Amino acid sequence: MFKPYPNFTDIQKAQKEVYRFLKPTPLHFYPELSQLVNASIWIKHENHHAVGAFKVRGGVNLAAHLTLEERQTGLFTASTGNHGQSIAFAGQVTNTCVTIAVPNGANPTKVAAMRSLGAEVIFAGQDFDEAREWIAHQAIINGTRFIGPTEPELISGVGTYALEILKDLPDVEVIIVPVGAGSGACGVCLVAKTINPAIVVIAVQAEKAPAAYLFWKNGQSAAAKMETFAEGLATRVPFPNTQAIMRHPTKGINDFVLVSELEMKQAIILLLEHTHNLAEAAGAAALAAALKIKERLIGKKVVLVVSGGNLSIEGLRQILS
């Protein structure tokens, strides 16, 4: 199903809703990472939201656009991680009911986090796709709104972080952004290419989950494995509306880089060491990409988008050992 996509004005309008409940996140310069990459490295700290991820901006914007009736029947979505927490947070601050389907055996810590934010969590199906199909069907039966990962209001909301980047560093030359479903990359493209088309936007995905990369490159779906430990990048299918933006001849991304599991793990450790931020693999992917293509970044002003800290203590322990 093709959904319409928002434009720059929609993102500007979203600011009003987003900043009712959220504050701008910092853009910090890191001297030591700059030395490592041989460029000027800034990090956009989308991990500094209370729920640790940029998606909360989209959730808040979407919730603000519901009718009173929609608000009462609420939002239905499926998630195992950041998306669910973000929609739950949006529901809490906008007084909107949120129901989230998670697969059987979902991580108890994440389930607890969603419930702590007031969401109703229902176990349904053996994996994420089964949970998503079940809740989408429930939404139809109940006449409520099912929230997919690339709703136009979500893209408009998350695009506000790109406005913040351009405000804080107007002469940014390169922005590197991780791609799951692609809402973040689309927000960055729509903002950066409108304000200054010379800004280079580079998307990142895991070598072990290249569905969006393959569609972007070839213009058609291909059988793609989905074996990465980077949950935030683990999409099995490309989404038509975000692909339409990412592949746009003038508004789209300039390049798409794949990173390995090892490269993401190394980037997690570098972020811990030099910025003292715990990122999950998706959060560290932009740094991994910058190191991979460093010969193309020499001397440039580069912003890395870091979002997502849903790394378990056990997962961190394994990476460190």
Add this chain to the structure above:
Amino acid sequence: MFKPYPNFTDIQKAQKEVYRFLKPTPLHFYPELSQLVNASIWIKHENHHAVGAFKVRGGVNLAAHLTLEERQTGLFTASTGNHGQSIAFAGQVTNTCVTIAVPNGANPTKVAAMRSLGAEVIFAGQDFDEAREWIAHQAIINGTRFIGPTEPELISGVGTYALEILKDLPDVEVIIVPVGAGSGACGVCLVAKTINPAIVVIAVQAEKAPAAYLFWKNGQSAAAKMETFAEGLATRVPFPNTQAIMRHPTKGINDFVLVSELEMKQAIILLLEHTHNLAEAAGAAALAAALKIKERLIGKKVVLVVSGGNLSIEGLRQILS
């Protein structure tokens, strides 16, 4: 040497200088920590500054008050960690020369961080006190300003984070703040007790480095061990001007809690798990204290000040294992 201490108006004035170079840090509510403590737990994220610590506010404010001549001859200080990085950052953004003495064998990562921020780093002496005495003497010889940890301009600058707490959560009931030299606790006291004297301010120190605690309790210096791994709390001597504020009958702190090494390590893991923030021991001390005195916090609105992420990868690995 007794230094005068600032008042509420000095902190209000410091905002102008602080916000020229820094942005307010977030105050986030954490549902899961709230369940653990059985109170409403907010965290004031002073670890979200680029250098990871609240002290940078003081450095920026102090640098702004120098004369042109002082700015050229610059600031002399001694540090092995957050203080040095904060003063180096302040020097960089205010175009002020900064010279930092560190003991021989100082952590190379921290030395590199200070140098990345443009500071001149000089190795002097076998431990921190020797480095400090040497650089203080150099400052006298050179006619430059030596920066101790409790200068009035530092306290005024760091006090701005307390103004942010009161703005974001006007009905806060308890603020728990770690104490090294005491500038942070003093900033909190001067603000909270001026705006609402009913706010309870609780200071925290390590059981293994109780110098400030013992002076606060007894009104006189006592031989105190200094064996904690919490560098940010590792002060050997109490400072007269911060003690004068902390012991003040109406403006002072309400209580002082000591936490064990194990309690701080457990709090580091809880912060990683529930907030995805890497804190050093001093940064986790407020959570450790809240858990220790949880029966006194039931149902209250509590702010924990988290500052400092200078935990090495090796240190983290040990705590996790």
